Amino acid sequence: DKLWKVEATVPVANVGELSAVLEEYKLPYNCFKTSGEHRIFNIYCATQQESAYVKECLAQRNAKYFVSETKIL
DSSP states (O other): OOOEEEEEEEEGGGHHHHHHHHHHTTOOEEEEEOSSSEEEEEEEESSHHHHHHHHHHHHHTTOEEEEEEOOOO
16 A cells, blocks of 8 residues: 545534544544635545545545645655
């Protein structure tokens, strides 16, 4: 498996719940405040199972996201 970065735009109302779930499953992430009613999450997935779980979590919280693969330098 490779490391995948999931960048998601999450409505402010769902930020606390998503953060709690990511913390519970010990998934590494960071969150950035935007000027609007959304927050940007960068979530890092090391396995396909983590990626599938994050996809499900984001869908339940009306998040829009894209995924990118890390590159070896």
